[in-house]
Amino acid sequence: MAKKKRQAPPSNHRSASASPQQEQGTTLKDMLSADVLQKLKAQxxxxxxxxxxxxxxxxxxxxxARKKEQKRLENDMGYLLENSKQDWRKYK
Structure with missing residues (x-):
């Protein structure tokens, strides 16, 4: 026996002619006066x-701070010796 296919109940889809603003109703922007909106934008x-x-x-x-630290490190002989290149031949 073959089972009958049941039809899904019609869902409440939005109609194509209704715009989103009409469905939402009034917005806060619509309720506030122009001077209040202007003050809020300025703020x-x-x-x-x-x-x-x-x-x-x-x-x-x-x-x-970075420049001060770099200047301090450039005056520290131990730091310069540790971080200098070890190839002294190119400086002859």
Whole structure:
């Protein structure tokens, strides 16, 4: 005996004509006034600029510390002897 194939119940698919914004309803951006949005954008820009300044400051401090350490090592005779090339023939 052959079994009958059952049809799957119709699923609730989105209709092709409905846009995603209509299904979501109102967004926070729609509910806020223009001046509040402008203030939030300005605050966001300020925070991004402050973060860039902080990153730049950290980078320059790291560069300065690296340069100081390199200068200190260049004045250390033991370090120079340990890290110098052992082929003295090319310096004759």
């Amino acid at each position: 966001s820009d300020e925070m991004k600029a402050a973060e860039e300044q902080r990153k730049l400051k950290v980078k320059t401090e790291a560069d300065e």
